[in-house]
Amino acid sequence: MRTYLVTGGAGFIGSNYIHYIFEKYGSDIEVVNLDALTYAGNPENLAGIDKEPNYHFVKADICDKEAVAKVFKEFDIDRVVHFAAESHVDRSILDPEIFVKTNVGGTAVMLNCARDAWEEGSGFKAGKKFLHVSTDEVYGSLPEDGGYFYETTPYSPHSPYSASKAGSDMLVRAYMDTYKFPANITNCSNNYGPYQFPEKLIPLMINNALTGKPLPVYGDGKNVRDWLYVRDHAKAIDMVQEKGELFETYNVGGHNEKQNIEIVQLIIDTLLELLPDEDPRKKNVSRDLITYVEDRKGHDRRYAIAPDKIKAAIGWEPETMFKDGIRLTIKWYLENEAWMKNVTSGEYQKYYEKMYSGR
Ligand code: NAD
Numbered sequence: 465m466r467t468y469l470v471t472g473g474a475g476f477i478g479s480n481y482i483h484y485i486f487e488k489y490g491s492d493i494e495v496v497n498l499d500a501l502t503y504a505g506n507p508e509n510l511a512g513i514d515k516e517p518n519y520h521f522v523k524a525d526i527c528d529k530e531a532v533a534k535v536f537k538e539f540d541i542d543r544v545v546h547f548a549a550e551s552h553v554d555r556s557i558l559d560p561e562i563f564v565k566t567n568v569g570g571t572a573v574m575l576n577c578a579r580d581a582w583e584e585g586s587g588f589k590a591g592k593k594f595l596h597v598s599t600d601e602v603y604g605s606l607p608e609d610g611g612y613f614y615e616t617t618p619y620s621p622h623s624p625y626s627a628s629k630a631g632s633d634m635l636v637r638a639y640m641d642t643y644k645f646p647a648n649i650t651n652c653s654n655n656y657g658p659y660q661f662p663e664k665l666i667p668l669m670i671n672n673a674l675t676g677k678p679l680p681v682y683g684d685g686k687n688v689r690d691w692l693y694v695r696d697h698a699k700a701i702d703m704v705q706e707k708g709e710l711f712e713t714y715n716v717g718g719h720n721e722k723q724n725i726e727i728v729q730l731i732i733d734t735l736l737e738l739l740p741d742e743d744p745r746k747k748n749v750s751r752d753l754i755t756y757v758e759d760r761k762g763h764d765r766r767y768a769i770a771p772d773k774i775k776a777a778i779g780w781e782p783e784t785m786f787k788d789g790i791r792l793t794i795k796w797y798l799e800n801e802a803w804m805k806n807v808t809s810g811e812y813q814k815y816y817e818k819m820y821s822g823r
């Protein structure tokens with residue numbers, strides 16, 4: 465029986481990953497989800513799984529050494545999958561310090577506690593693995609007219625978010641180089657799918673369109689992101705731990721570059737197609753809601769991953785076509801109005817006001 469410690473498992477990608485491994489391994493694994501339940505963490509994302517006897521939830525901060533060490537004492541952890549992070553670029557521009565604290569400081573605590581628990585003789589106990597989940601944003605920005613991020617691309621982060629993730633990646637690399645700590649790093653492109661918090665482009669636009677609010681497109685709307693369906697990312701993470709070489713970094717990407725404005729228009733068109741005429745939300749949805757607003761500071765122009773290494777080394781490639789993934793995602797949000805209402809009450813209103821008023 466293998467035991468996983470998943471950090472940030474109540475967030476968007478972490479919860480999708482936990483769903484994925486429960487579907488794949490069922491009762492053959494034990495899962496400990498350590499999450500501080502910040503604004504981005506939501507236990508509802510794991511409804512159903514939280515009743516399983518092999519699922520354990522620990523509410524704790526990854527910066528809290530004692531709490532993390534206690535988890536390693538209570539459970540014989542075999543695999544760490546480290547998602548917990550502050551994850552939103554716009555918030556990092558408003559308040560960078562928490563990003564350094566959580567993303568760099570918290571990763572240092574995770575690495576140290578795993579190292580303490582796993583050390584044996586001059587090495588580490590067999591079979592132990594730490595996977596650090598990172599982003600392609602550490603590589604900086606690509607020109608519009610070509611080029612891709614590879615594992616060998618030098619780091620050149622621009623936002624406080626990507627700088628803090630780059631710092632955390634460097635710490636993991638340092639642990640691998642210094643101690644031969646058994647780890648991998650994955651750098652993934654933009655994810656979309658169910659349970660994504662509506663501060664990010666796709667769920668924000670879906671929610672605003674359904675409620676008849678302006679759709680705030682930054683700058684000229686032509687920034688490009690490479691979108692990957694979240695379940696494909698969950699599968700990549702699992703495959704890296706199953707089949708990847710320790711100490712390697714793998715880029716994970718969707719082969720799916722889109723300009724932001726294309727995505728926003730597609731969301732409107734898909735909503736109009738999927739909503740039945742009698743649904744009162746349909747009358748709110750219109751391309752007229754699109755509003756160009758002041759650009760994000762330091763806005764990276766283009767991200768694109770060439771996932772050649774992960775394909776050649778372990779056979780992973782994106783499976784979900786964007787046209788299918790976006791429909792699944794929009795359907796999920798249409799069917800989960802209560803989820804959206806819950807997460808957009810309270811703190812979200814204040815964030816939205818601070819972020820978008822006067823823009
Ligand atoms: P998210 O913001 O939806 O979730 C983050 C989770 O971490 C939440 O459950 C939150 O409660 C938890 N958390 C935050 N601070 C914590 C702390 N101090 N201690 C314990 N838990 C804490 O983020 P996400 O979009 O699911 O991203 C997960 C990871 O994947 C992050 O490391 C992010 O950098 C990386 N990533 C995200 C994307 C993307 O498109 N969203 C792409 C590539 C990589």
Ligand code: TYD
Binds near residue numbers: 553666681689
């Ligand atoms: P986001 O989902 O925040 O992801 P990231 O910044 O990590 O790539 O943003 C995706 C793109 O959408 C990015 O180019 C910024 C843009 N964007 C908007 O135009 N309007 C918005 O309200 C948001 C949240 C993002």
